[in-house]
Amino acid sequence: MSNANYTGVLLFIYSISMLLSIVWVTLDSVTRQKRMPGVEKVIWITVAFLLGPIGAAVYYFVIKREHRYEREPEAF
Secondary structure (H helix, E strand, O other): HHHHHHHHHHHHHHHHHHHHHHHHHHHHHHHHOOOOOOOHEEEEEEEEHHHOOOHHHHHHHHHHOOOOOOOOOOOO
16 A cells, blocks of 8 residues: 555545534534633634644533533432
8 A cells, every 4th residue: 555545545534523523512512511702612612623632632622521501410
């Protein structure tokens, strides 16, 4: 396999990881983080667009792992 083929595979993997990280941060911040201010949601989505998987990792450690803005449990 030539270097061009490896480059294409790596670019494909990077593109998929970028797409998944953007979608995950966007969906999580909009649907699950109900108490998060709107401006902060926009900031996190922008970070995900600019930094991709690195931004998603930072989002995980700062927001998700600490359960910072998790929505309140719904009463039945």
